[in-house]
Amino acid sequence: MSKNVNMIGAGLVGSLLSIYLAKKGYKVNIYERRPDMRTAKISAGKSINLALSDRGWRGLEGVGIADEIRKIAIPMYGRFIHHKDSSTAFQPYGKDNQAIYSVSRAEINMRLMDLAEQKGGVEIHFNERCTNINRQTLEAQFINEETQKTSSSKSDLIFGSDGAFAASRLNMQLSSDRFEYNQHYISAGYKELIIPPGKDGAFLIEKNALHIWPRGSFMMIALPNMDGNFTCTLFLPFEGEKSFANLKTREQVKKFFDEEFPDAVPLMPTLLDDFMNNPTSSLVTVKCFPWTFDNKIGLIGDAAHAIVPFFGQGMSCGFEDCVVMNELIEKHKEDWNRIMPEYETLRKPDGDAIADLAIANFIEMRDKTADPKFLLQKKIEARFNSKYPDKWIPLYSMVTYSPHIRYSTAFKRRATPRSHHAKNYGKA
Amino acid sequence: MSKNVNMIGAGLVGSLLSIYLAKKGYKVNIYERRPDMRTAKISAGKSINLALSDRGWRGLEGVGIADEIRKIAIPMYGRFIHHKDSSTAFQPYGKDNQAIYSVSRAEINMRLMDLAEQKGGVEIHFNERCTNINRQTLEAQFINEETQKTSSSKSDLIFGSDGAFAASRLNMQLSSDRFEYNQHYISAGYKELIIPPGKDGAFLIEKNALHIWPRGSFMMIALPNMDGNFTCTLFLPFEGEKSFANLKTREQVKKFFDEEFPDAVPLMPTLLDDFMNNPTSSLVTVKCFPWTFDNKIGLIGDAAHAIVPFFGQGMSCGFEDCVVMNELIEKHKEDWNRIMPEYETLRKPDGDAIADLAIANFIEMRDKTADPKFLLQKKIEARFNSKYPDKWIPLYSMVTYSPHIRYSTAFKRRATPRSHHAKNYGKA
Numbered sequence: 001m002s003k004n005v006n007m008i009g010a011g012l013v014g015s016l017l018s019i020y021l022a023k024k025g026y027k028v029n030i031y032e033r034r035p036d037m038r039t040a041k042i043s044a045g046k047s048i049n050l051a052l053s054d055r056g057w058r059g060l061e062g063v064g065i066a067d068e069i070r071k072i073a074i075p076m077y078g079r080f081i082h083h084k085d086s087s088t089a090f091q092p093y094g095k096d097n098q099a100i101y102s103v104s105r106a107e108i109n110m111r112l113m114d115l116a117e118q119k120g121g122v123e124i125h126f127n128e129r130c131t132n133i134n135r136q137t138l139e140a141q142f143i144n145e146e147t148q149k150t151s152s153s154k155s156d157l158i159f160g161s162d163g164a165f166a167a168s169r170l171n172m173q174l175s176s177d178r179f180e181y182n183q184h185y186i187s188a189g190y191k192e193l194i195i196p197p198g199k200d201g202a203f204l205i206e207k208n209a210l211h212i213w214p215r216g217s218f219m220m221i222a223l224p225n226m227d228g229n230f231t232c233t234l235f236l237p238f239e240g241e242k243s244f245a246n247l248k249t250r251e252q253v254k255k256f257f258d259e260e261f262p263d264a265v266p267l268m269p270t271l272l273d274d275f276m277n278n279p280t281s282s283l284v285t286v287k288c289f290p291w292t293f294d295n296k297i298g299l300i301g302d303a304a305h306a307i308v309p310f311f312g313q314g315m316s317c318g319f320e321d322c323v324v325m326n327e328l329i330e331k332h333k334e335d336w337n338r339i340m341p342e343y344e345t346l347r348k349p350d351g352d353a354i355a356d357l358a359i360a361n362f363i364e365m366r367d368k369t370a371d372p373k374f375l376l377q378k379k380i381e382a383r384f385n386s387k388y389p390d391k392w393i394p395l396y397s398m399v400t401y402s403p404h405i406r407y408s409t410a411f412k413r414r415a416t417p418r419s420h421h422a423k424n425y426g427k428a
Numbered sequence: 429m430s431k432n433v434n435m436i437g438a439g440l441v442g443s444l445l446s447i448y449l450a451k452k453g454y455k456v457n458i459y460e461r462r463p464d465m466r467t468a469k470i471s472a473g474k475s476i477n478l479a480l481s482d483r484g485w486r487g488l489e490g491v492g493i494a495d496e497i498r499k500i501a502i503p504m505y506g507r508f509i510h511h512k513d514s515s516t517a518f519q520p521y522g523k524d525n526q527a528i529y530s531v532s533r534a535e536i537n538m539r540l541m542d543l544a545e546q547k548g549g550v551e552i553h554f555n556e557r558c559t560n561i562n563r564q565t566l567e568a569q570f571i572n573e574e575t576q577k578t579s580s581s582k583s584d585l586i587f588g589s590d591g592a593f594a595a596s597r598l599n600m601q602l603s604s605d606r607f608e609y610n611q612h613y614i615s616a617g618y619k620e621l622i623i624p625p626g627k628d629g630a631f632l633i634e635k636n637a638l639h640i641w642p643r644g645s646f647m648m649i650a651l652p653n654m655d656g657n658f659t660c661t662l663f664l665p666f667e668g669e670k671s672f673a674n675l676k677t678r679e680q681v682k683k684f685f686d687e688e689f690p691d692a693v694p695l696m697p698t699l700l701d702d703f704m705n706n707p708t709s710s711l712v713t714v715k716c717f718p719w720t721f722d723n724k725i726g727l728i729g730d731a732a733h734a735i736v737p738f739f740g741q742g743m744s745c746g747f748e749d750c751v752v753m754n755e756l757i758e759k760h761k762e763d764w765n766r767i768m769p770e771y772e773t774l775r776k777p778d779g780d781a782i783a784d785l786a787i788a789n790f791i792e793m794r795d796k797t798a799d800p801k802f803l804l805q806k807k808i809e810a811r812f813n814s815k816y817p818d819k820w821i822p823l824y825s826m827v828t829y830s831p832h833i834r835y836s837t838a839f840k841r842r843a844t845p846r847s848h849h850a851k852n853y854g855k856a
Contacts, residue, residue, distance in 0.1 A: 170602075174598075178666075178710045180611070180613060181610070181611045182611075183601075183608070183609050183610075184610075185606040185607075238606075282605050
């Protein structure tokens with residue numbers, strides 16, 4: 001039986017999958033390009049905090065660390081809308097106490113690494129950049145980014161969990177015939193900013209909400225952190241009238257924020273410095289197929305399906321990959337010739353669905369959440385759902401609170417303007 | 429002024445563009461991965477002959493070699509259909525003597541190389557595989573496939589003309605943020621076979637036609653070569669009932685051909701050997717953007733827009749790229765800061781259009797050409813067009829015989845089942 005695994009990437013999904021595999025008796029070596037974030041002082045990087053919801057919690061529960069993570073997770077019970085005239089509105093995400101959770105990417109990743117090492121069976125090698133994977137021999141090659149030493153390692157199975165720009169996936173793209181690949185960037189980029197805590201770590205805006213400043217073609221959002229600050233993210237087109245291209249000087253930035261986010265500016269004392277210093281990042285969707293090769297190499301998480309962040313499902317989707325993989329290992333009794341094909345057949349439609357839903361949700365967040373009619377619609381939906389919970393579940397609830405409903409099923413069942421139209425006017 | 433050009437790839441488009449540039453006084457170094465096909469004995473490779481039509485002829489006329497190539501080009505005036513019951517039918521491609529031409533890929537490529545070297549200003553370096561292009565310094569790195577020696581070269585401009593799997597494009601993909609990239613394989617592959625000449629080089633089937641054996645989900649085609657043989661290409665799904673997967677043994681192949689192509693089998697004495705020995709190749713469409721980088725690096729031909737072969741426009745489209753580039757060089761008086769943006773803005777929609785048309789034409793060729801109704805439709809179209817030539821031109825004629833109509837315009841003007849429907853039932 002194949003018991004030695006090389007995992008490319010010690011991010012959220014690579015670490016979690018390693019724990020699952022170690023619990024099944026596999027010996028896992030993780031090769032991570034970056035230094036150990038638990039000891040090295042490395043920049044927090046992009047997307048400081050992430051949303052975690054039920055599918056993600058399931059992944060953590062499966063390895064017994066959900067309770068530990070819950071201690072550092074902040075529930076957000078709805079959208080807190082900041083209008084341009086500084087008026088506000090609250091839109092609950094679901095019923096009762098349904099929430100999504102704001103968690104620190106670094107915190108959760110470090111705890112997963114700790115757990116992986118503590119449970120035994122997992123060894124993490126840092127600063128090791130994967131330079132090649134030989135499909136025939138299953139030999140993976142690495143170069144150490146600190147020492148420049150090269151090394152190689154053979155294993156029975158290889159997983160690529162190295163993210164949206166995965167070296168593992170590129171290797172498969174170049175060494176496979178008929179590899180379907182698509183990378184698409186939306187026209188908007190993002191920049192992270194900050195609302196620091198008030199006196200004694202006080203949260204200066206509502207703690208238990210995801211804040212949105214919807215402005216039509218762009219928006220700012222803010223998620224709470226444990227220490228009282230909020231990570232703000234401005235999503236804005238790269239080009240055009242209101243765009244990053246037109247925010248080159250401190251004066252332009254100040255004028256733009258004063259006009260667009262008047263209630264936020266007083267809470268952002270380092271706004272101008274942050275804006276000038278922090279990077280402007282792009283937003284990519286990656287779709288590819290196959291996800292597995294020769295039943296011995298598998299892509300997982302962002303390496304298989306990088307998505308834009310607007311449904312808050314990136315991490316949860318990757319964790320769900322691990323849950324599915326774990327279920328298939330049990331179902332097929334570790335027969336990887338059956339696990340790998342079923343994994344990609346089952347998960348590919350779900351990856352495609354959440355990718356498309358995430359792009360669609362950008363429009364909802366930046367545009368529709370500012371519309372009173374939309375708020376009314378959400379209320380009607382919630383009322384309908386609470387009266388007839390078996391008949392109909394809102395799309396957001398299917399995706400966020402219903403891990404038993406596949407993303408692809410949620411995608412098919414969603415109500416769209418087209419389906420409304422079809423209902424009203426007969427079959428198109 | 430930028431006068432030194434490095435061209436990656438001495439294929440059809442790289443060679444032709446080099447001639448255009450040399451005529452304008454540029455010094456061009458072409459780096460070609462393969463050996464010199466004029467001296468080395470290398471396999472003819474894939475797609476032995478290609479279709480050439482008016483857009484392609486324009487490209488050759490611009491450098492004065494159309495007449496020379498015409499001598500080795502065989503006009504095909506229409507589709508010669510071979511039905512399963514061995515009956516045949518002829519469908520003219522256009523009016524009067526309108527034809528597409530069958531030419532040998534190797535012949536035309538060798539003549540273009542000759543011409544490039546003879547006219548001066550162009551030097552071709554063979555066996556040089558491009559390993560890296562530095563966007564900042566415009567330094568291109570190479571490894572010689574024979575000697576394993578590495579070298580590098582700086583220039584003012586770089587063109588990537590290295591085909592569907594371009595190293596130049598991969599380099600841009602990896603070094604650029606927000607590079608749009610899509611590679612898609614259709615479910616069918618192809619295998620090349622042969623109908624050899626009869627006595628004294630006689631053509632055993634109609635010489636001046638493109639032969640099609642349309643069989644619904646698959647087809648065989650044959651194009652004439654100067655020496656009397658025909659290159660046959662079987663296009664067949666990789667998987668499924670009738671598929672390459674089910675043609676593993678000589679017995680299976682024999683049975684399949686006897687059933688499907690009874691009139692061709694007696695003309696193919698080496699069929700079984702050829703089928704077992706020749707590779708089964710895949711069919712890719714590549715779409716990407718941008719095509720130019722910093723106004724100093726440009727992708728051209730298949731490197732920018734690889735398409736499937738079913739409209740016979742691959743070479744002609746690449747040659748039209750060269751014509752457009754040449755026109756823009758004149759229009760903008762060699763100001764590459766204006767040439768490059770206009771090149772990609774102008775040509776990208778045309779590349780997308782012919783890519784989509786090529787995929788659509790597979791269905792027409794393999795399926796509809798067998799249908800008597802389709803033949804009738806083609807006749808009505810031709811009649812209508814000959815009566816009202818200013819009112820309406822059939823899609824095939826727009827693409828093949830009307831270089832003044834852009835591919836993207838032809839795509840928009842094409843009649844589709846949907847547009848017929850819209851005409852009949854009002855706006856959808």
